[in-house]
Amino acid sequence: MEKGYRIAVVGATGAVGTKMIEMLEETTLPIESIKLLASKRSAGKTRIFNGVTLTIEELVPDSFNDVDIALFSAGGGISKIYAPEAVKRGAVVVDNTSYFRMDKEVPLVVPEVNPAALKRHKGIIANPNCSTIQMMVALEPIRKEAGLNRIIVSTYQAVSGAGAKAVEELKREAKEFLAGKSKDELDPQILPAGSDKKHYSIAFNALPQIDVFAEDDYTYEEWKMINETHKIMEDDAIKVAATCVRIPVVSGHSESVYIETKKEMSPQAVKDLLAKSPGVTLEDDPSQQIYPQALNSVDKKDTFVGRIRRDLDVKTGLHMWVVSDNLLKGAAWNSVQIAETLHEMDLVRVPK
Amino acid sequence: MEKGYRIAVVGATGAVGTKMIEMLEETTLPIESIKLLASKRSAGKTRIFNGVTLTIEELVPDSFNDVDIALFSAGGGISKIYAPEAVKRGAVVVDNTSYFRMDKEVPLVVPEVNPAALKRHKGIIANPNCSTIQMMVALEPIRKEAGLNRIIVSTYQAVSGAGAKAVEELKREAKEFLAGKSKDELDPQILPAGSDKKHYSIAFNALPQIDVFAEDDYTYEEWKMINETHKIMEDDAIKVAATCVRIPVVSGHSESVYIETKKEMSPQAVKDLLAKSPGVTLEDDPSQQIYPQALNSVDKKDTFVGRIRRDLDVKTGLHMWVVSDNLLKGAAWNSVQIAETLHEMDLVRVPK
Structure with missing residues (x-):
């Protein structure tokens, strides 16, 4: 039987982060654990995931030591700094900000449209703009x-x-x-x-x-x-x-x-x-x-x-x-759907 | 000195009619009198025009016996019936409904755009759609x-x-x-x-x-x-x-x-x-x-x-x-501006 993934949500208290948690409750992706990350200010707050109370942790580089897939939606500045840190620690990042979208090394993916682009990922996949x-x-x-x-x-x-x-x-x-x-x-x-x-x-x-x-x-x-x-x-x-x-x-x-x-x-x-x-x-x-x-x-x-x-x-x-x-197809759902597609294509790993 | 016009507003209690009264307060058009017309239901209500209280009268064909310019904005059904009655009694009609707009005999006028079309009027001028x-x-x-x-x-x-x-x-x-x-x-x-x-x-x-x-x-x-x-x-x-x-x-x-x-x-x-x-x-x-x-x-x-x-x-x-x-350029103001332009072009009369 397949092992579940260890998922992190970065920006867990925001409008999109909140919806990401909901979408993860509904996903077909096998999940072993969920880690909610946010700024120091939000650390200690709680959120419910599938009936379980999760405490939000402060985002630091080592937050990603035990993460397989990290969903980012905390602003371009956060993605710029922490997405590479996550990748360095072996997590695949699905980034909902605009920061990496036009980077030639980063696939920009709508799963119904261009899933094949995922094959070229080097650790970061960008979620396009909602509109x-x-x-x-x-x-x-x-x-x-x-x-x-x-x-x-x-x-x-x-x-x-x-x-x-x-x-x-x-x-x-x-x-x-x-x-x-x-x-x-x-x-x-x-x-x-x-x-x-x-x-x-x-x-x-x-x-x-x-x-x-x-x-x-x-x-x-x-x-x-x-x-x-x-x-x-x-x-x-x-x-x-x-x-x-x-x-x-x-x-x-x-x-x-x-x-x-x-x-x-x-x-x-x-x-x-x-x-x-x-x-x-x-x-x-x-x-x-x-x-x-x-x-x-x-x-x-x-x-x-x-x-x-x-x-x-x-x-x-x-x-x-x-x-x-x-907030869903334009952000949280597309991000979770990218994670599902990565799983289906057996691409949840950072290539060397 | 020029004589003022006797003006009627048909649909005086509506969103546009209310604005027509305001625009007539601001117009350069010489005005002798204002008559406010509406359905039987609204007859007896009052409106202020330049500090004077005017009582709304019920719209009937003979309302136009002593009117030079009638501004209509009470729905296409009312214009269909009463605009010809007004013209028959010598009033020039500026109609804000869509009823006559595509009628080949009726000019459709934005004064900044096609004022010359007013020369062909036979008593009714249509005000275009707001958008x-x-x-x-x-x-x-x-x-x-x-x-x-x-x-x-x-x-x-x-x-x-x-x-x-x-x-x-x-x-x-x-x-x-x-x-x-x-x-x-x-x-x-x-x-x-x-x-x-x-x-x-x-x-x-x-x-x-x-x-x-x-x-x-x-x-x-x-x-x-x-x-x-x-x-x-x-x-x-x-x-x-x-x-x-x-x-x-x-x-x-x-x-x-x-x-x-x-x-x-x-x-x-x-x-x-x-x-x-x-x-x-x-x-x-x-x-x-x-x-x-x-x-x-x-x-x-x-x-x-x-x-x-x-x-x-x-x-x-x-x-x-x-x-x-x-409600203004899209309706009431364009209608009053048509009346001003008719006046400037000396066209406030029903041609035989």
């Missing part, structure tokens, strides 16, 4: 069938993508706004980006900034969608444009996606294809007002696709609406 | 300068576009959700479309349906953006695709707009052009996190444009973020 993952799950079956020339995506991203404190900020602002405070009295502290200079209210607003601004007046979030798509689909020729927007939703990212395929595909053919594609739930029946909704996606592992229709002018153009729980 | 108007204000200067081949728009529309009761629904749902009710207990009654079969929660959600579904699985709202753009710009060759989405914002529609021009224009040239274009406020400085926001647009008459940047693959491609108060 990229769900788009890849929806588009990869179409790319395989008909090729993909172009993607134009506008996102409607949930606040939990910015962390648990941002969710508290949204709820506090919403309560105060509903109690009669004006927009200028809401005192935002985190959004649109905790590290940026100015902060704006998200309650009853839409903010066209996620992460900070970078080259060509695109935000990093927009660049992530562009660069990660090229890396995951292994095709830099796909034209990708993204506009990333935060809206007052707690969890569940929605995306308005326009694509141009190489070969013409009817909307019905796309629906038939996606209905049988891994990780996708087709929700598409306008006659019954069936389409994906952020609120309905919460706590579900799949990516929901609907509103599939042909462009009225471009023969190979298609529009669709793609929704998924950003 | 179309702000897009036209932002794009017309670019079309004139560089031509326009293509528009792909994804909207982030405010709830007040669905009326005052929909705003109450959003606020009620938000309060209940924040107080701990689950999404299945929110009991939505109006959105996404009052006349449709099913209703969904809008609080902390995003609904990819505005108005009911029509041909090719596009909603009427999406068809309005497509057809009205062709009519207003008088060019059916422009490729237009729209995905219309309701988000939990009270007022202020936002739009992620991608265009392809005929002639290449740099983002800086577009910014310089829009900075001096009528009805536009340029808000575009990523280094200072300056971009349009729905919350900031409320009670402003302009259309705000920012996040202007080049597409990374298509030389003539540009992306931008367009925001305006849907």
Whole structure:
């Protein structure tokens, strides 16, 4: 009988870390032990795993001495320092931050899309950006069938993508706004980006900034969608444009996606294809007002696709609406799924 | 000295009607009298106009016997019946509903874009759909300068576009959700479309349906953006695709707009052009996190444009973020502005 794995969760108290623990309760991965790691400040707090109370330990390099798989989600700075320490001690790292994503030595993996990339891992595997993952799950079956020339995506991203404190900020602002405070009295502290200079209210607003601004007046979030798509689909020729927007939703990212395929595909053919594609739930029946909704996606592992229709002018153009729980498929579930896939492919070891 | 006009507001108690009264307080249009009309149910209620208390009267055909300009915003069914009655009695009608918009005999006007169309009016002028108007204000200067081949728009529309009761629904749902009710207990009654079969929660959600579904699985709202753009710009060759989405914002529609021009224009040239274009406020400085926001647009008459940047693959491609108060430029202000323009062009009369 196979031995179970010794798993560590780094960032166990965060929005994603909390969901990682839940996903590990549901995984098919054989587990021998779970170690929860966080900053000194959170050490000593407890979490329940499958009915057992676990105490959170302070993250130090030697935390990984007895770990086989470490799931990181505690910020890029932590991954930068501690992921190599974990690998040095023999743990395979699945990193949910952006720190290693564009590193040529690090596979960037959505298990439904490019599991083969895992074979090249040298100890660290990167989990893509939440908004990229769900788009890849929806588009990869179409790319395989008909090729993909172009993607134009506008996102409607949930606040939990910015962390648990941002969710508290949204709820506090919403309560105060509903109690009669004006927009200028809401005192935002985190959004649109905790590290940026100015902060704006998200309650009853839409903010066209996620992460900070970078080259060509695109935000990093927009660049992530562009660069990660090229890396995951292994095709830099796909034209990708993204506009990333935060809206007052707690969890569940929605995306308005326009694509141009190489070969013409009817909307019905796309629906038939996606209905049988891994990780996708087709929700598409306008006659019954069936389409994906952020609120309905919460706590579900799949990516929901609907509103599939042909462009009225471009023969190979298609529009669709793609929704998924950003904390699950966009983060915690994809990370655990990578660990499951590593196990299935017998790749849970650091190559020499 | 010029005589003032006798103005009627039809639907005076609605979300838009209320704003029409405010806009008439601020207009340069010479006004002799204001008559407020609504259903029998609202007759007898009062509203303040420039410090004077006005009593709402029941709408009947003879309401228009002594009216020069009638502003309608009481639903398509009311416009269908009463707009011709008003014209018959000598009033010029500015209709904010969709009923007459695609009628070949009826000009569809955004004063900054196609004022000349007013010359052809036969008594009724249609006010375009809110989401179309702000897009036209932002794009017309670019079309004139560089031509326009293509528009792909994804909207982030405010709830007040669905009326005052929909705003109450959003606020009620938000309060209940924040107080701990689950999404299945929110009991939505109006959105996404009052006349449709099913209703969904809008609080902390995003609904990819505005108005009911029509041909090719596009909603009427999406068809309005497509057809009205062709009519207003008088060019059916422009490729237009729209995905219309309701988000939990009270007022202020936002739009992620991608265009392809005929002639290449740099983002800086577009910014310089829009900075001096009528009805536009340029808000575009990523280094200072300056971009349009729905919350900031409320009670402003302009259309705000920012996040202007080049597409990374298509030389003539540009992306931008367009925001305006849907109740003002999207409805009440555009209607009053049409009345002002009719006055300036000496067209406040029903042609024989």
